[in-house]
Amino acid sequence: MRTETGQVYKLKDYKPTDFVVERIDLTFELDPSETKVVSRVILHRREGVAADAALVFDGDELTLDSVQLDGNDIDPSLFDVDEESLTIRGLPESAPFEITVNTTLSPDTNTKLMGLYRTNGVYCTQCEAEGFRRITYFYDRPDVLAVYTVTIIAAKDDAKYLLSNGNFLGSGNYDEGRHFAAWFDPHPKPSYLFALVGGDLGLVEDTFTTMSGKEVALKIYVEHGKEGRAGYAMDALKRSMKWDEEVFGREYDLDIFQLVAVSDFNMGAMENKGLNVFNDKYVLADPETATDADYANIEAIIAHEYFHNWTGNRITCRDWFQLCLKEGLTVYRDHAFSADQRSAAVKRIAEIRLLKAHQFPEDAGPLAHPVRPETYKEINNFYTATVYEKGSEVVRMIRTILGADDFRKGMDLYFERHDGDASTIEDFLACFAEASGRDLKQFALWYSQAGTPSVSVSTDWNEAAKSFKVTLEQSLAPTPGQSRKALMHIPLAYGLILPDGSEFNGQPQGGEAGNGVFHLTKRKQTFSFTDVPGRPVLSINRGFSAPVNIAMEQSADDLAHIARHDSDGVSRWQALNEQAMRHLVAVSKLARDGRKLPAAKELAKILVDTAADESLEPAFRAQALALPAESDIAREIGSNIDPDAIHTAREAVLSEIATAGLAVFSKLADRAPTGPYSPAAEDAGLRALAGTALAYASIAEAEPVRAKAAFDASNNMTAMTQALQILVHQFPGSDEAEAALAAFKSRFAGDALALDKWYAIQAMAPGAGTSARVEALLESPDFDRKNPNRMRALIGSFSAGNPTGFNAPDGAGYRLLAREVIDIDKRNPQLAARLLTAMRSWRSFEPRRQKLARQALVSIREAGKLSPDVGDIIERMLAD
Template sequence: MRTDTGQIVHLADYRPTDFVLERVDLTFELDPRATRLESRLIFHRREGVDAKAPLVLDGDELTLTELRLDQNELPAGQYDLSPSSLVIRDLPETAPFEVTVITTINPEENTQLMGLYRTNGVYCTQCEAEGFRRITYFPDRPDVLAPFTVTIIADKAANPVLLSNGNFLGGGNYDEGRHFAAWFDPFPKPSYLFALVAGDLGVVEDTFTTMSDREVKLKIYVEHGKEARASYAMDALKRSMKWDEEVFGREYDLDIFMIVAVSDFNMGAMENKGLNVFNDKYVLADPETATDQDYANIEAIIAHEYFHNWTGNRITCRDWFQLCLKEGLTVFRDHEFSADQRSRSVKRIAEVRHLKAEQFPEDSGPLAHPVRPTTYREINNFYTTTVYEKGSEVTRMIATILGRDGFKKGMDLYFERHDGDAATVEDFVKSFEDANGRDLSQFSLWYHQAGTPLVTASTSYDAAAKTFELSLEQAIPATPGQPNKQPMHIPLSFALIADNGSLVNAASVSGGEVTGDVLHLTERQQSFTFSGVGSRPVLSLNRSFSAPINLDFKQSADDLVQIARHDTDLFARWQALTDLALPNLLQAARDAREGKETVCEKAFINALLEAAADETLEPAFRAQALALPSENDVARELGGNNDPDAIHSGRQAILKQIAKAGAEVFGKLFESMKTQGTFTPDAASAGKRALRNSALGYLALLDGGAERAASAFAAADNMTDMVHALTVLAHRFPDDAKTAEALGAFLKRFEANALVLDKWFAIQATIPGASALSRVKALLEDPHYAPNNPNRVRSLVGSFAFANPTGFHRADGEGYRFLASQIIGIDPRNPQLAARILTSMRSWRSMESVRANHARSALVEIERTPSLSTDVRDLIERMLKDQ
C-alpha cells in the first residue's frame, strides 16, 4: 500500500506541534514476518493550543492492532486511520495523557530498507529521514524530542545480541526460548535517531577515557569471522573521540558507544544516538581486501558519524529544511579531522575535486537548490552534495572570514546556547554574529541562493606608481525558482608572487575589506589596489579554494607556471597545474570532434613533469597533480553540446603525449615508489602507492603497456596495487587475453568477499566504449550479482551511469534506455536507491542534441510508469521541467 502523498512542504508553513511529547516507551517482540511493537507515548497539550485540536501521528505501511488512551481502549469514533496518519480526537485539555499504540510490521518483506527490516538474519533500523513512521504511529519530525526507553524481546538462539540507543539497563530470560534487553537514552532525541539491532553478531571491544576521566565502553558489531577487519575502524573511532575533545571541546556523554556493520544499507552510515549503523564497506578493512581509499573512507565516515553526537544529535534540526545545519557542519568537521590525520593540502584537493565533480553540476542543472531549501516534495531527495559538500564549504567560509579564534568562539556559543535544541540555520549564524560582534546577514545569502557564483578577475600593474590593481565582478546564475540573485560575500584568499618566487607584501591595500591574506568581495563589481609593489607580481587567487566559485581569470602560461613552482599554498600549485591542463584538454576534445590531431603545449607538459619529479613535494600531492581533470570535468568546462566520445578521445591523446615525454620520469617513479615490508595504511605509504600507480597508468600508454600492467597485477601484494593494475588492464586493454585472465583470477580469489566483488563489478562497468553496455547487461546475469543489495547495484548500474561517460552516453541512446529500465525495476522495492542512481541523468541537457533527445525520451518513459514512488517522480518532474 503506497502512502506517498507527494505534497509540497514549505519552510514558511512551519509551526510547532500542538502536543509536547514527554516520554517514549517501546516494547518490541521481534518476529521475521510479524514483529509486534507496543508504543506508549506521554503527551501534554502545548500552551495556547485549541482544546479541540486533535493529535496527529504519522504512519506508513503499518497494521494497527490496538489503540488505547490512558490504558482504555479507544472507540472507533474517536480516531481516524489512513495509510499515512492516525488522528486522535477528544483529548485531555491540560493534564498529560498516555497513548498506547500497538502495531504489527513485517521486517522480512521490507525491501525499502527504511524503518525496521531484516537482512542476512539481522534486524536493523534506518529511520532518517522519515523511517520511524514505518515502525509505529508517531509525530515523526525532527523537532519532537523525548527520552526513549526500549525493551527488545526476541528468540535467544537467533538473536543473542539485542541493541538500542543509550545505556544498557539490563536483560535476561523472558520465556521459553526468548530473552530480553532494556535500554534507556536519557538525552531527548527525535525519532529519526532511534535505532534497534538484533541478531547473531561478533563484537570487537575497547574503551576510551574521556577528558573528564570517564571510561566509555566501545563496541563494534560485525558478522562472525570478520572481527579482525574492524580493528582500523576502532582505531579511527578512538582518534575521532580524542580529536573532538581537543579541537571542539566536545566530550562523549553516554556509558557506551556502539557501531553495527550491515551489508544491506541504503546510506553510508547513520548517526543514531550511541548506536551508529554502518554500511559494512565503511567498517571492514584489511590489507588483502581494502584499498588505501577504503581506509581513508572508513576513517572519515567513522569520524563523521561520531561527530554527529554533538552536531546533529545533542543539537538537532528544527525541521528538514535545516538539514545542512547537521550535515554540512559535520562534513566540515570530518574534513578537518582527516586533514589533521593526513595531508591537509592533499585532502583539500580531494574535497574540491569531489565538489566540482558532483556539486557544481547539481548547482547548474534542474536539481539545483539552495543549501537551505525552502520547499521539498520528498525529503530523501535533498540528501545532496549541495546540502553536504556545499554546506561544508559555507561553514569553512565562516571560519575563513572570522579566523580560527573567532570561529571557535562562535562554535562554543552555539553549543552553549542550543544543547538539547532543535535549531535553525539562523540560530547557527547568530551564534557567530554575537560571539564576534559581526553582521553576517549578507554572508547568509550562501544558505539561501542556489547556483555557483562566477567571479571574473583581471589585473593591471602601474610601474610608475608601484600599484597593482585587481578588478573583480561576481555573477550568480539563474536557477530553478530563483531568476535574480543578490551579490554574495565571497572571501578570496590571495598571494602576490615575485619573479624570484618569494611572496610580496604590499604596503597597503584599498578598495574593500582585507583581513590578512583574504579579500572580501561584497559588491557586484569591486577593485582592490595594492600599493608599494616594486615590480609586477603574479596573483594567486582563491587559494585553498577559500570560496566555492567558478573563477574566470585569464592568466598566461608563464604566470601559472610561476604559481605551480613557487606558491606556498600547495592547493594553489595544484590548481595552477589544472589551469594549465584544461585548455589543452578542451582543445583536444574539439579537435577530436573535428577529426583533427591535437598537440599539447610543452609548457604544461614540462610543468607537470617537473612537479612529478620534485622530491621536495609529498608523493600524494604529486599523484594528485598527475591525475588530470576527468572526462566529466572537461564536459563541465565545455558547458554544453558535449560529445563524450570526442572528450574521451581527446583526453587520451593528451595523456599519451605526456606519457611519451615523461617515460623516463614515470619509469623511475614506478621503481622508486614501491613500498617495502608489511602493508600499512598510513598517509605516507598510501601517497607512495598513489604516485607509483599514477606512473603505471602513464607507462601503460606506451609500447608494452599490457605486459607491464599484467606484471604489476601479478606482483601486487595489497588490494590498492591490485585494483589499480586490474583497472589499467581492463580499461586500456579490454579485449586482451591478459585482461580476461586477470579478471578471472581476481574473481576466483575473492568471490566469497562481497565488498571486493563490488570492486570487480565496478571495474568492468566503467570500461570505456560503446561495448560497455553489453558487458554490463551480461554482468546482470552473473550469479554473483545481487539485485537487492544496494552496494552491488551501485557497483554495477551506478558505476556505469555515473562513471562511464562513453558507455552510458552512447550516441544511439541505448545507455539511457537501459538505465530507465533499471530505475523502473528498482523503484518498487527500493525507491531511495532508484532515485540516487537516477540523478546520473541530471546533466542530460548538456549533451549534444541527438543524445539529449534520447535522454529526454528515457526520462519520459520513466515518468509514464504507473505507481512511481514520490522519490523518483519528484526527480523526474524536476529534470523534465522547462528551464
C-alpha cells in the same frame, strides 16, 4: 504529515506540533514476519492549542492492532487510521496523558530498507529521514524530542545481541526460548535518531577515557569471521573522540558507544545516538580486501558519524529544511579531522575534486537547490552534494571570514546555547555574529541562493608607479525557482607572488581585505596595492576559499610561476590543473569538429617535471598527474558536449605526457612501499604515485605486460586494483585483462565488498560497448539486485563514472538505466532515485544524445506508478 502524493512542503509553513511529547517507551517482540511493537507515549497539550485539536501521528505500511488512552481502549469513533496517519480526537485538555499504540510489521519483506528490516538474519533500523513512521505511529519529525526507553524481546537463537540507543539497563530470560534487553537514552532525541539492532554478530571491544576521566565502553558488531577487519575502524573511532575533545571541546556523554556494520544499507552510515549503524564497506578493512581509499573513507565516515553526537544529535535540526545545519557542519568537521590526520593540502585537493565533480553539476542543472531549500516534495532527494559538500564549504567560509579564534568562540556559544535544541540556520549564524561582532546577514545568502557564483578577475600592473590593482566582479546565473539573485559575500584568499618567488605582504586599499582575504561584497570591487617591488602574479581563491568559478585570463607563464612558488599547496595544484584544463577543453572542441589535435608539449613538460620533483610529497604529485576527468572537462565546456570527442582528446594528451615522461614514470612505478602494508598517509601517497606512474608507463609502452606483472606481484588490494583497472580500461579484451579479471573473481569469490570493486572496474571501462558487458554482469549468478552496494557498484559506476559508455551514441546506456530505475523503484525507491541523478546533466549534451536521454526519462515517467522519490526527480529533470 504527508497528506497527498506530490504535496509540496514549504519552509514558511513551519509550526510546532499541537501536543508535546515528554517520553516514549517502546517494546519490540521481534519476529521475521510479524514483529509486534508497543509504543507508550506521554504527551500534553501545548499551551494555547484549542481543546478540540486532534493528535495526528505519522504512519506508513503499518498494521494497527489497537490504540489506547491512559490504558483504556479508545472508542472507534474517536480515531481514524489511513495509509499515512493515525488521528485521535477527544484528548484531555490539561493533564499529561498516555497514548498506547500496538502495531505489527514485517521486517523480512521491508525491501525499502527504511524503518525496521532484516538483512542476513540481522534486524536493523534506518529512520532518517522518515523511517520511524514505518515502525509505529508517532510524530515523525525532527523537532519532537523525547526521552526513550526501549525493551527488545527475541528468540535466543535468532538474536544473540539486542541493541538500542543510550545506556544498557539489563537483560535476561523473558520466557521459554526468548530473552530481552532494555535500554535507556537520557538525552531527548527526535525519532529519526532511534535505532534497534538484533542478531547473532561478532564483537570487537575496547574502551576510551574521556577528558573528564570517564571510561566509555566501545563496541563494534560485525558478521562472524570479520572481527579482524574492524580494527582500523576502532582506531579511527578513538582518534575521532580524542580529536573532538581537543579541537572542539566536545566530550562523549554516554557510558557506551556502539557501532554495527550491515551489508544491506541505503546510506554510508547513520549517526543514531550511541548506536551508529554502518554500511559494512565503511567499517571492514584489511590489506587484502581494502584499498587506501577504503581506509581513508572509513576514517572519515567513522569520524563524521561520531561528530554528529554534538552536531546533529545533542543539537538537531528544527525541520528538514535545516538539514545542512547538521550535515554540512559535520562534513566540515570530518574534513578538518582528516586534514589533521593526513596531508592537509592533498585532502583539500580531494575535497575540491569531489565538489566540482558532483556539486557544481548539481548547481548547474535541473536539480539545483539552495543549501537550505525553501520547498521540497520528497526529503530523501535532498541528501545531496549541495547540502553536504557545499554546506561544508559555507561553514568553511565562516571560519575564513571570522578567523580561527572567533570561529571557535562561535562554535562554543552554539554548543552552549542550543544543547538539547532543534535549531535553525538563523540560530547557528547568530552565535557567530554575537561571538565576533560581525554582521552576517549578507553572508547568509549562501544558505538561500542556489547556483555557483562566478567571479571575473582582472589585474593591472603599473611599472612606473609600482602599483598593482585587482578588480573582482561577481555574477550568479538563474536557477530553477530563482531567477533573480542578490549580491553575495564571497571571501577570496589571495597571494601576490613576486618575480623571485617570494610573497608581497602589503595590505590593499579600496575594499575590505585582511589576513590575505579579499571580501567581495559588491557587484564590482577594485583592490589596490602600492610599493610593490616587481610585477606580481596573483594567486586567487587560495585553498579554494570560496566555492565559485573563477574567470581570469592568466598566462601559461603566470600559472607555471604559481605552480613553482606558491606557498599554498592547493593553489599550486590549481595552477597545474588549470593549465591542463585549458588545453583539454581546447583539444576536445577540435576533436568534436574532427580537426587535428595540437601537441601538449608544454603541459607534458611541467607535469613530468612535477612527477620527478622529489621535494614534493608523493600524494601531491599523484594528484597533479591526475588530469581533469572527462566529466570535469564536459562541465567546463558546458554545452553541446560530445563525450567521445572529450575521451579522444584526453587520451591523446595522456599519451603525449606518458611518452615524454616514460623514463620518469618507469622509475616511479617501482617505488611503491615494500614490506608489510600500512594504511598510513605516507605509504598511501607512495602507492598513489606508483599506481599513477604505472598507468602512464603502460600507456607509453602500449603493452599490458607491465600492468599484468604488477597485478601478479601485488600483495595488497590497492596495488591489485590499480593494475586491474589499467588492464581492463587500457587493454580491454586482452588475454592479460581477462586473465586478471578471472583471477580476481576466483580469489575473492566469497567477499562481497571485494567483488563490488570487480564489478565497478568493469562498469567504468570506457567505450560504447560497455553497456553490453554491464547487461551480462547483471545476469551473473552471484549478482544480488537487492543489495544497494552491488547495484551502486555496477549501475552507479556505469551511469555516473563512465561518460563514453553510459552516453553511448545509440542511447543504450540511457535505456539500461531507465529500465533498472523502474525495476528498483518497486522495492527500494531511495536507491532508484539516487541512481537516476546520474542523468542530471542530460541537457548539456549535443542534440542527438539529448533526444535519446529525454526519451529514456520520459519512459520512466510513463512506466506507471512511481514512488515519490523517483517521481520528484523525474519531474524536476523534465521541467521546461
